[in-house]
Amino acid sequence: MLTKRLFSSSSASPNLFKIGSILKQTRTFTDADVLGYSELTHDANPLHFDAECAKDAGFNDRLVPGMLVASLFPRIIAAHFPGAIYVSQTLHFKLPVYIGEEIIAEVQATSIRRMKNKYIAKLSTKCIKCNGPLVIDGEATAMLPSLVIEPPNLASASS
Template sequence: MNTPLATAETSLIRVGETCERLVRFTRDDIATFARLTGDSNPLHHDTQAAQRARHGEIIASGQQTTAMMIGLVASHFSRDDDGQARELLCLNFNFAFKAPVFAEQELVLHWRVATVEWNATLGGWLAHVDGRATVRHAHPCVIGRGTLLVKGIDA
């Protein structure tokens, strides 16, 4: 069903809108996150095992980087610091791992809104977002795509 909102633009979320955050994982951060999530892969906590392996040093688990990426997008699109109360649901995310994330590397987490459309059935704006975690001044380690549902909250 087509409503006036279906063709109107929204200021809740816009095509081209971006959010970004810098993160750095210490060796302790990596080991603690792996332990808390049940990831016993020694590449996340055992320096000797990591040195024998392909990458040669401790690496963050993929879920640690993607958790930070999802946290960034969820925080940004549920904010109300611009005077507009929002409700956000993260509906779907897919990630591809392109390179390891080593301890003490500075990562830039970045998301960009690719499309936005009104969905009358869900009563909100569906947005497709493209993201990446990139080593500062280098290559992407993780790329992602997600689907969000953003709704305005009446005061």
């Protein structure tokens, strides 16, 4: 397997994905999103639908499903690298996400290797609340068809 490590370079094009590059996406999940997730996945956990159940479990209110929040990571990757192949993801759900809270998802390149005509990127993936605390922490690996960061309609990029 031919691999080549690519290093960060300050002379690289600003729209080229390199070690340290960060891609971000902000989203506020609604009641309709949680209902849509439940209909799609058939996940009927009462923590997402019954405020009393959520309070009995020690939360302030109903929770947004963790996997719905975590879906921001492959969305960001695909938005900037159409055709990217998602290889792995670790997820640590640190704090609850409530309906109506603004969440910022970040994907940061920690290593990039070339393999034939693709790139294997290791990524630090996190979601934070807009007032600071970390809600999801983890790492992903994705196979990117190119290192050129596409400017999608639905996401914003900074590197």
